[in-house]
Amino acid sequence: MSALATRVFRGQERVEAPDPADRGLAYGDGLFETLRVCGNTLPWWPRHAARLARGAAVLDLPMPDRDWLQDQLAELLVQAPGQGVLKLMLTRGVGGRGYAPPARPEPSLILSLHALPADPGPLRLRWCRTRVSLQPALAGIKHLNRLDQVLARGEWRDGDIHEGLMLDAAGHLACATSANVFAFIDGRWLTPSLAAGGIAGLARDWVLANEPGAGTTALTPAMIGSAQALFLCNAVRGILPVGQLDELHWPPHPGTERLRRALDRELTVA
Amino acid sequence: MSALATRVFRGQERVEAPDPADRGLAYGDGLFETLRVCGNTLPWWPRHAARLARGAAVLDLPMPDRDWLQDQLAELLVQAPGQGVLKLMLTRGVGGRGYAPPARPEPSLILSLHALPADPGPLRLRWCRTRVSLQPALAGIKHLNRLDQVLARGEWRDGDIHEGLMLDAAGHLACATSANVFAFIDGRWLTPSLAAGGIAGLARDWVLANEPGAGTTALTPAMIGSAQALFLCNAVRGILPVGQLDELHWPPHPGTERLRRALDRELTVA
The missing domain is CATH 3.20.10.10 (D-amino Acid Aminotransferase, subunit A, domain 2)
Known part of the structure; x- marks a missing residue:
């Protein structure tokens, strides 16, 4: 099932696509959240934001600015179906070759909207x-x-x-x-x-x-x-x-x- | 250390950048090889190709066509320094939300050239x-x-x-x-x-x-x-x-x- 809408950011700058040197791609160096969308809102956003922050602490990854992120989510959710799914990926961003994390990483953020899967029954x-x-x-x-x-x-x-x-x-x-x-x-x-x-x-x-x-x-x-x-x-x-x-x-x-x-x-x- | 040159392919088509829905990014669903470049050649290519094929068998990932891949490597190596490093990433390509691998994946390939790190001594x-x-x-x-x-x-x-x-x-x-x-x-x-x-x-x-x-x-x-x-x-x-x-x-x-x-x-x- 492909995305209904996708937005990619490097730091706070909106970009066309992920960088080939993104550490999310090279090493899986990042986190994700998958959220239920209901009526253009994210009812459990505070819980997801808290878990994302816990993961970011484990990986020593800077969290996006809270207000800026909320604004991006709100803008994207205008396009959301009544019931849907939002996927958020946060990576350590572009890095050189080698595992050493950059001293000042500029994280990448990818937001995508998806249809809610049908209820499969038991x-x-x-x-x-x-x-x-x-x-x-x-x-x-x-x-x-x-x-x-x-x-x-x-x-x-x-x-x-x-x-x-x-x-x-x-x-x-x-x-x-x-x-x-x-x-x-x-x-x-x-x-x-x-x-x-x-x-x-x-x-x-x-x-x-x-x-x-x-x-x-x-x-x-x-x-x-x-x-x-x-x-x-x-x-x-x-x-x-x-x-x-x-x-x-x-x-x-x-x-x-x-x-x-x-x-x-x-x-x-x- | 950033790349001297990078090429991204979806299947055999050269593209500008990775897709935000690439499973390499979403799940780390792919493989990589890091090869020594010497005088525009890859002395250990057959060994790396064999290991890549072993990994592809474990992940049930289709390997790129052998001759096509050799051609792409040769084209990129024209730009190589006398001594350098080539990194190859092969992912399962674009997929929908969810872990189920696509029935007919079109793998992504990313090739990048890098300088050889200096000899650090003991x-x-x-x-x-x-x-x-x-x-x-x-x-x-x-x-x-x-x-x-x-x-x-x-x-x-x-x-x-x-x-x-x-x-x-x-x-x-x-x-x-x-x-x-x-x-x-x-x-x-x-x-x-x-x-x-x-x-x-x-x-x-x-x-x-x-x-x-x-x-x-x-x-x-x-x-x-x-x-x-x-x-x-x-x-x-x-x-x-x-x-x-x-x-x-x-x-x-x-x-x-x-x-x-x-x-x-x-x-x-x-």
Whole structure:
């Protein structure tokens, strides 16, 4: 699905296209956010801005000026469909050959608008062979080094399969390729801690903060197999109930449906 | 150090700049090679082309047509300095939002020419805190997910320090940020196996193939501390003797010097 509109900036200057020497391209030296657009607004902008700032601190990347960025977003959102997706990429900008970060980087920013994907209904999942990299230095942040997910998502072409679950290096559940995972076990919604790697999603944070008893733990594939319900979640599509994982099937679960509706209200409040 | 000349291609079409939706930028979904240029030629082109093809097989990325690519390289090398560096980036090209690789990708290719860095003499090294990601699915190939190295290289700004050594997830030596490492221990040159992560460099391959007794093993920091000599190597700069690692000092070693001269002859045969 190609973008409805795209804007590229070097520092605060609008440019035609990324520079071939951009460190985002050379090294994946940057961050991204994918936001739900609703009625020309970004209901979760403060949460995304806060996570972007956390990632920028880890990578020692200067954040764009807050007011300037808000202005650019507002200008682009005029073109947004009623419900859509905004992707934001922030890189360390142009650099010479070699890994040493420039002393005074001028970050690049790429903003693009996309249509909201259709609601797929209860998801059909599979297990991926590709595991999430073990890299505690980058755990939790939404950086541009995403070959783990690309390899995992490349494991199937069957259009009937919506998503794949990935294990971490220790063989515990980590995440789906583009969402976090919760399993309902013994009356509680549980999700992996992600201390070793993977993205700590904002929808995941929301569930942990808003669902009584929700928590993090190490989840083995066997525990997933015996879970009473499963859902995926991310900040664009909210809660996505899982209907099937390989040979396992789950009927709709009232707790999933309740959370789905509550998060949908959050994501679509203009 | 900025490029002396750059060419960007989408498929076989020359274009002005990378597309903002290039998957190399979005996900680091691609590969690179850094080659020594000598007298308008690439002495190790067949080795680099073979490694690029191995990486492309891992990522399921189509390789550019061999003859077409050779023609593009030859055209660019007309502008090359007598001794220089050519960087080649190959990405999966433009894609929509989402990790699923396009069914028929049209790869992007970026070629750039750079000056050869000056010979720094015996290197001064430090240990890095950032470790190499544990990701066996990507081990050995030269892909564009290089945040491990960016973080490690960002740990110091002291211009007197040339390079940093990185450990793997298990706490064994993996590599320097942009080179492989050999240590002379009990009469043999030894280098890490890199089964868990890191780039298997072509200069490393050359040493393993050409130096009697050279081999791979797990190297602890203590073993490095008691090594009789240490060198780094890569396909651009050849063998780089190490003079210092934090508080440790090594005098020049005749074995290093012999290997350095032999590899230099290889890299500068036009």
